[in-house]
Amino acid sequence: xxxxxxxxxxxxxxxxxxxxxxxxxxxxxxxxxxxxxxxxxxxxxxxxxxxxxxxxxxxxxxxxxxxxxxxxxxxxxxxxxxxxxxxxxxxxxxxxxxxxxxxxxxxxxxxxxxxxxxxxxxxxxxxxxxxxxxxxxxxxxxxxxxxxxxxxxxxxxxxxxxxxxxxxxxxxxxxxxxxxxxxxxxxxxxxxxxxxxxxxxxxxxxxxxxxxxxxxxxxxxxxxx
Amino acid sequence: xxxxxxxxxxxxxxxxxxxxxxxxxxxxxxxxxxxxxxxxxxxxxxxxxxxxxxxxxxxxxxxxxxxxxxxxxxxxxxxxxxxxxxxxxxxxxxxxxxxxxxxxxxxxxxxxxxxxxxxxxxxxxxxxxxxxxxxxxxxxxxxxxxxxxxxxxxxxxxxxxxxxxxxxxxxxxxxxxxxxxxxxxxxxxxxxxxxxxxxxxxxxxxxxxxxxxxxxxxxxxxxxx
DNA sequence: CTGGATCCTCAACGATACTG
DNA sequence: CAGTATCGTTGAGGATCCAG
Numbered sequence: 446x447x448x449x450x451x452x453x454x455x456x457x458x459x460x461x462x463x464x465x466x467x468x469x470x471x472x473x474x475x476x477x478x479x480x481x482x483x484x485x486x487x488x489x490x491x492x493x494x495x496x497x498x499x500x501x502x503x504x505x506x507x508x509x510x511x512x513x514x515x516x517x518x519x520x521x522x523x524x525x526x527x528x529x530x531x532x533x534x535x536x537x538x539x540x541x542x543x544x545x546x547x548x549x550x551x552x553x554x555x556x557x558x559x560x561x562x563x564x565x566x567x568x569x570x571x572x573x574x575x576x577x578x579x580x581x582x583x584x585x586x587x588x589x590x591x592x593x594x595x596x597x598x599x600x601x602x603x604x605x606x607x608x609x610x611x612x613x614x615x616x617x618x619x620x621x622x623x624x625x626x627x628x629x630x631x632x633x634x635x636x637x638x639x640x641x642x643x644x645x646x647x648x649x650x651x652x653x654x655x656x657x658x659x660x661x662x663x664x665x666x667x668x669x670x
Numbered sequence: 671x672x673x674x675x676x677x678x679x680x681x682x683x684x685x686x687x688x689x690x691x692x693x694x695x696x697x698x699x700x701x702x703x704x705x706x707x708x709x710x711x712x713x714x715x716x717x718x719x720x721x722x723x724x725x726x727x728x729x730x731x732x733x734x735x736x737x738x739x740x741x742x743x744x745x746x747x748x749x750x751x752x753x754x755x756x757x758x759x760x761x762x763x764x765x766x767x768x769x770x771x772x773x774x775x776x777x778x779x780x781x782x783x784x785x786x787x788x789x790x791x792x793x794x795x796x797x798x799x800x801x802x803x804x805x806x807x808x809x810x811x812x813x814x815x816x817x818x819x820x821x822x823x824x825x826x827x828x829x830x831x832x833x834x835x836x837x838x839x840x841x842x843x844x845x846x847x848x849x850x851x852x853x854x855x856x857x858x859x860x861x862x863x864x865x866x867x868x869x870x871x872x873x874x875x876x877x878x879x880x881x882x883x884x885x886x887x888x889x890x891x892x893x894x895x
Numbered sequence: 896c897t898g899g900a901t902c903c904t905c906a907a908c909g910a911t912a913c914t915g
Numbered sequence: 916c917a918g919t920a921t922c923g924t925t926g927a928g929g930a931t932c933c934a935g
Contacts, residue, residue: 448928449720449927449928449929450905450906450907450927450928451906453781454696454699454720455719455720455783455784455785456699456719456784456785456786456787456790457777457780457781457784457785457786457790457851458699458702458770458773458774458786458787458790458793458794459769459770459771459772459773459774459775459777459793459794459797459887460698460699460702460766460769460770460773460790460793461699461773461790462773462774462776462777463769463770463772463773464698464699464769464773466773467693467769468692468693468695468698469907470693470907470908471679471908473685473689473693474679474681474683474685474686474689477683477685485916485917486916486917486918487916487917490917494680494681495674495679495680495909496909497908497909497910497911498910498911498917498918498919499908499909499910499918499919499920500907500908500909501918502917502918502919503907503908512893524916525916525917526916526917526918531892532892533776533890533892533893536772536775536890536892537772539768540765540768540769540771540772541685543764543765543768543769544684544685544688544689544692544765544768544769545683545684545685545688546684546765547684547688547761547762547765548683548684548685548686548687548688548689548691549683549684549687550684550761551687551758552682552684552687555682556678556682558680559680559681559682560680560681560682561681561682561683562681562683565681565682565683565685565686568683568684568685569683569684572684626682662684665758665761667756667757667758667761668737668758674908674909674910695926695927696927710897710898711897711898711899712896712897712898715898720928720929721928722927722928722929722930723898723899723900723929724899724900724901724927724928725926725927725928726899727898727899727900728926749897749935750897750898751897751898751899
């Protein structure tokens with residue numbers, strides 16, 4: 446058997462090839478963050494608490510070699526470096542969404558010391574908005590805050606867009622605590638969610654039901670434990 | 671920052687949770703093999719050339735703790751141990767299919783020393799058969815051989831089933847060489863496929879066009895290089 | 896023979912310090 | 916800001932050995 450000391454698996458198989466690219470530690474989260482939008486090195490470091498800087502540098506280099514990321518040293522007054530995903534990496538979105546949905550279905554309470562980042566919350570809401578036909582035709586903007594993460598989601602004519610950061614003049618601000626996962630699971634209605642402290646609402650609270658009808662990630666029916 | 675020496679990522683995020691389970695080396699291929707059907711320890715070793723035995727043992731233990739695999743020590747004359755996926759692991763299938771399709775779209779020639787295993791070929795054909803409406807109503811059985819791997823696929827009334835091993839009385843046997851990937855990509859018609867040596871056919875060769883109409887994994891339009 | 900466990904070596908990762 | 920450099924530790928790779 447040849448040198449298996451590398452990241453390769455020695456199988457001519459699509460899943461094995463995908464695992465060679467994405468199976469390295471931290472890589473999948475780097476791609477997740479970059480799929481939200483172009484990011485600088487320091488943005489990535491901040492969005493991935495705990496990643497060693499040399500590992501981030503290695504991964505970005507590998508992702509560049511694999512054709513998933515391009516490094517743009519943009520000229521001008523702002524001479525910062527920006528990493529941007531390629532079209533080939535965009536093709537990963539549906540697969541990562543499916544993986545994320547699977548993982549979220551097995552997720553209840555956050556473990557001690559777990560963060561919620563902007564990028565992870567964007568991903569969670571994106572996934573939660575899939576396969577649903579949002580109600581209402583009027584455009585609605587939500588701002589969702591979970592811990593230190595802030596994202597905004599706009600729902601208009603069946604189109605859902607989720608972006609990091611606060612929304613401009615959101616119709617409803619939902620501030621979630623540790624129990625926010627239950628809200629996406631749909632096991633709490635508005636009153637219960639507020640009563641249990643899972644969320645605080647600010648703005649047009651009547652929109653909360655619409656939010657739940659639009660964004661949903663049920664718990665897996667087949668969870669161990 | 672807490673102990674990142676473990677497999678965890680410290681993020682309350684579905685994708686991060688999935689990566690903690692599946693991101694370990696070899697894990698995703700172990701799950702792939704077990705999704706084809708229950709397997710013994712030695713079957714898994716044989717289907718994963720290059721995996722160290724202690725790593726396989728560790729991964730199976732972790733998968734058991736994560737609720738993806740159960741270890742069945744079946745009694746009786748055959749006292750072998752069998753590993754079987756749980757319902758929770760079955761829920762991974764669509765996500766792994768999507769990942770495998772992405773990886774396969776970026777795959778052209780096999781690298782030197784790469785194997786094709788039964789399980790990987792089952793996966794490839796399963797993925798290739800998705801999103802297609804197979805022609806004909808009559809039941810057709812194909813046997814596909816690529817290198818040492820042999821699988822059989824049955825197409826009947828729009829239902830496709832793929833299983834490892836030779837088929838019983840297949841209507842068409844397709845023996846593929848290194849160029850077999852081109853056949854699934856649909857860039858070769860029957861004559862060209864045979865002429866270039868990509869495949870050898872045995873049986874009702876007129877079914878080859880149906881095979882290609884049923885099983886397809888196009889190359890990504892946005893490949894680097 | 897199956898189903899592992901043990902041992903050793905080396906590459907990869909984690910943490911931190913440092914530099915253009 | 917965007918990384919390199921260094922170093923200690925963990926985990927993978929490879930061979931062998933052992934128990935039922």
